[in-house]
Amino acid sequence: MTETFLGMPATAPAGVGNLRGDEPFPVAARRALADAQLRRNLRHATGTIRAKSAAVIGEVPDWPELRAAGRAIKSDTMARLPELLEQLEAAVTAAGGTVHWAADAVEANRIVTDLIRAAGADRVMKVKSMATQEIGLNEALEAAGITPVETDLAELIVQLGRDRPSHILVPAIHRNRAEIREVFLREMPGVDPALSDEPAALAAAARRHLRETFLSTRVAVSGANFAVAETGTLAVVESEGNGRMCLTLPETLITVMGIEKVVPSWDDLAVFLQLLPRASTGERMNPYTSMWTGVTPGDGPQAFHLVLLDNGRSAVLADEVGRQALHCIRCSACLNVCPVYERTGGHAYGSVYPGPIGAVLSPQLTGVEENASLPYASSLCGACFDACPVMIDIPSVLVHLRARHVAERRAAHRTPSAEAVAMAAAAYTMDHPRLYAAAQRAAGLGRLAGRALPPPLNGWTASRDVPAAPPQTFRQWWAERRSES
Amino acid sequence: MRIALFVTCLADTLFPEAAKATVRLLERLGHQVVFPADQTCCGQMHINTGYPDDALRLVRRHVQAFAPYDVVVAPSGSCVGSVRHQHAAVARRAGDERLASRAEQVARHTYELSELLIDVLGVTDVGAYYPHRVTYHPTCHSLRMLRVGDRPLRLLREVRGLDLVELPDAEQCCGFGGTFAVKNADTSTAMLADKMRHVLATRADVCTAGDASCLMHIGGGLSRLRAGVRTVHLAEILASTEPVPAGGSTSEGGPVRAPDREARR
Numbered sequence: 001m002t003e004t005f006l007g008m009p010a011t012a013p014a015g016v017g018n019l020r021g022d023e024p025f026p027v028a029a030r031r032a033l034a035d036a037q038l039r040r041n042l043r044h045a046t047g048t049i050r051a052k053s054a055a056v057i058g059e060v061p062d063w064p065e066l067r068a069a070g071r072a073i074k075s076d077t078m079a080r081l082p083e084l085l086e087q088l089e090a091a092v093t094a095a096g097g098t099v100h101w102a103a104d105a106v107e108a109n110r111i112v113t114d115l116i117r118a119a120g121a122d123r124v125m126k127v128k129s130m131a132t133q134e135i136g137l138n139e140a141l142e143a144a145g146i147t148p149v150e151t152d153l154a155e156l157i158v159q160l161g162r163d164r165p166s167h168i169l170v171p172a173i174h175r176n177r178a179e180i181r182e183v184f185l186r187e188m189p190g191v192d193p194a195l196s197d198e199p200a201a202l203a204a205a206a207r208r209h210l211r212e213t214f215l216s217t218r219v220a221v222s223g224a225n226f227a228v229a230e231t232g233t234l235a236v237v238e239s240e241g242n243g244r245m246c247l248t249l250p251e252t253l254i255t256v257m258g259i260e261k262v263v264p265s266w267d268d269l270a271v272f273l274q275l276l277p278r279a280s281t282g283e284r285m286n287p288y289t290s291m292w293t294g295v296t297p298g299d300g301p302q303a304f305h306l307v308l309l310d311n312g313r314s315a316v317l318a319d320e321v322g323r324q325a326l327h328c329i330r331c332s333a334c335l336n337v338c339p340v341y342e343r344t345g346g347h348a349y350g351s352v353y354p355g356p357i358g359a360v361l362s363p364q365l366t367g368v369e370e371n372a373s374l375p376y377a378s379s380l381c382g383a384c385f386d387a388c389p390v391m392i393d394i395p396s397v398l399v400h401l402r403a404r405h406v407a408e409r410r411a412a413h414r415t416p417s418a419e420a421v422a423m424a425a426a427a428y429t430m431d432h433p434r435l436y437a438a439a440q441r442a443a444g445l446g447r448l449a450g451r452a453l454p455p456p457l458n459g460w461t462a463s464r465d466v467p468a469a470p471p472q473t474f475r476q477w478w479a480e481r482r483s484e485s
Numbered sequence: 486m487r488i489a490l491f492v493t494c495l496a497d498t499l500f501p502e503a504a505k506a507t508v509r510l511l512e513r514l515g516h517q518v519v520f521p522a523d524q525t526c527c528g529q530m531h532i533n534t535g536y537p538d539d540a541l542r543l544v545r546r547h548v549q550a551f552a553p554y555d556v557v558v559a560p561s562g563s564c565v566g567s568v569r570h571q572h573a574a575v576a577r578r579a580g581d582e583r584l585a586s587r588a589e590q591v592a593r594h595t596y597e598l599s600e601l602l603i604d605v606l607g608v609t610d611v612g613a614y615y616p617h618r619v620t621y622h623p624t625c626h627s628l629r630m631l632r633v634g635d636r637p638l639r640l641l642r643e644v645r646g647l648d649l650v651e652l653p654d655a656e657q658c659c660g661f662g663g664t665f666a667v668k669n670a671d672t673s674t675a676m677l678a679d680k681m682r683h684v685l686a687t688r689a690d691v692c693t694a695g696d697a698s699c700l701m702h703i704g705g706g707l708s709r710l711r712a713g714v715r716t717v718h719l720a721e722i723l724a725s726t727e728p729v730p731a732g733g734s735t736s737e738g739g740p741v742r743a744p745d746r747e748a749r750r
Contacts, residue, residue, distance in 0.1 A: 030671045039675075339658045343675045377669060379662025379676070380533060382629035399571075402535030423531055427539035430494065430525040431546055440498045459670030463677065464705030467499050474492050474501035478508075478520050 011367040012312035017105040017136040021350015024373035028348040045173045049336045052282030070390040073268045074327035084229040091232025095294020097304040104311045105135035113144045119252045121219040127243040128152030129223025131256045133352040151242040160187035166346030169332040220246040224257040233293045237286045247290045253301035260326040279389035280331035312365035321400040325361045327390045334384035356384035360397040368405045375401035486516045489554035493564045494526035500697040503718035507560045510724040524550040529567035534664045544572045557595040560720045562627025565597040599636035614727040616646030620689040624696040650687045661702035677706045695719045
């Protein structure tokens with residue numbers, strides 16, 4: 001066992017990876033909302049997944065108990081994360097694997113690049129992985145002269161289209177099949193020019209394209225859905241079988257895994273393998289669940305490296321309210337039920353982690369100030385909390401992060417924001433009933449005809465009328481009524 | 486039963502008809518309504534916008550105002566949700582454990598209107614008459630924070646003359662979300678547009694809900710479209726009765742009358 005000091009909890013460094021957007025959510029959302037094709041694609045796709053998932057969840061009589069178990073296991077895991085990670089490291093090492101600790105994206109990218117170079121490869125195939133998207137591994141590899149090939153169908157579509165993923169599970173959810181056909185015709189070498197937009201034809205074209213890669217590439221890079229501490233077993237859950245090709249065919253396998261993915265035991269894994277497929281793809285059982293423990297002589301990759309990635313996770317763990325975001329098993333159920341995500345899509349969130357979970361995870365990984373608009377990108381409707389298979393109370397974390405943002409802003413600036421001044425004044429007024437009643441009456445008298453309020457309230461009057469002021473407030477009516485009787 | 490009215494700042498200031506209707510309804514059912522005058526606002530806007538420290542004084546005020554009462558009712562799922570799920574946390578965050586436990590005590594006795602009627606008063610037929618085509622929007626906080634379930638629908642089904650039509654995609658948020666409607670006005674409006682589309686598809690005359698805030702949002706959008714559909718708070722529908730032949734004041738919304746003040750004594 002190596003003793004590695006991870007340092008004081010640091011946030012994910014800027015300038016590397018894909019956790020920060022170029023513009024605030026409202027600005028990016030405005031552009032997305034104007035894209036009628038995007039709105040149609042998202043409405044259709046999220047609606048389909050929602051219905052499918054709800055149907056198969058409805059079949060499970062003990063779903064609430066399973067969710068509670070999932071939450072309990074994750075809480076326990078986070079409470080003793082260092083111990084479990086060291087147990088995992090020992091088990092992986094004993095099984096013939098090599099464990100690397102990466103404090104952040106820069107370190108992880110360097111470790112993976114060095115390992116690929118050491119294996120003498122200039123091309124790697126990739127299993128769909130959020131962790132490697134998070135750290136911008138593809139960009140780092142390309143800068144080092146190594147070609148990464150995405151093998152997940154949707155990731156391939158995104159990569160060929162020089163696009164960005166917009167969903168955790170369905171990275172090309174923002175594209176319909178006609179758009180995918182266009183990408184293939186434009187970017188896929190040797191593709192049949194008569195390619196139709198039938199899903200089976202598109203899948204077959206990708207299959208032909210990828211088969212050559214599977215058979216000729218000696219190094220693969222994957223993420224991990226779970227790692228069992230007691231045996232050092234890694235698990236990848238996917239629907240296509242392309243992941244399994246990558247995990248079994250190459251000589252060298254490199255897995256980049258966020259440190260929160262560890263689970264204590266196989267019994268715990270059983271809970272998540274029941275929760276994940278029903279919550280994510282609406283399947284009863286996951287189609288391809290690949291598990292491996294270190295290296296098996298004569299079978300599968302003969303060199304295995306596990307890169308344990310922090311990249312801000314210890315900082316998340318340090319926040320008592322926010323740390324539950326680390327419980328996420330990347331099922332995307334919260335994205336699929338979110339009325340905001342359904343309309344803006346994933347790109348508006350800037351980070352590879354979009355939707356409600358992204359709005360609580362990304363700002364914690366980077367520091368709230370660097371993703372300050374995300375905690376506000378929610379109406380707090382609570383659909384995400386209901387859908388989450390491990391019961392992450394996303395609305396409460398959003399509210400908590402808003403308070404953190406306000407407090408951090410207050411600490412960093414000498415002059416309070418206009419909003420802070422207004423909020424303090426409102427709280428003061430509302431804590432003095434006479435003042436409050438006077439303010440109510442003034443609101444009634446002072447109301448201009450309600451079609452155009454000044455900023456910031458013009459956001460309201462852009463699309464909605466302001467209600468007409470009533471002739472008297474309730475408390476005036478009550479007082480009058482009492483004096484009459 | 487003696488019931489304290491938690492009017493909510495929004496109903497008090499902008500939608501007093503919803504609060505008056507709550508009073509009339511409960512009095513018609515034979516209960517005594519009291520209005521603790523020290524109440525102002527529950528502080529939810531402050532809490533949800535990131536200002537729990539400013540909300541603390543409002544939580545304290547709310548707890549002091551309502552602690553003396555055994556039963557508290559509000560015509561709002563959202564404000565009751567804040568009392569039940571946020572007040573104690575705000576107090577605890579500020580290190581005031583005593584206030585937190587008092588807030589929990591108040592929360593245990595605080596009900597949203599449909600909860601009070603069905604769970605506490607045990608009534609689903611409140612004797613209302615409302616001859617209109619109505620669709621019901623379940624507000625997010627009543628649905629997912631309070632779990633009122635079908636209580637409002639059970640109450641509406643007993644209203645004479647009322648033609649209740651189901652709202653498509655009813656459980657999706659209308660896009661209000663407090664300051665969300667201003668900070669993310671474009672996304673909020675996109676959500677509102679879909680909600681209005683569904684409301685209009687029902688061909689209802691009236692869209693009702695248990696929260697004045699969401700109704701202000703939906704109603705503000707429908708009014709801008711001149712869509713000819715009104716938003717009316719659930720309490721106003723439940724307070725409406727058949728016209729009485731002579732005397733009596735007319736409540737908001739057409740041919741519907743509230744009973745005489747004398748009749749309530």
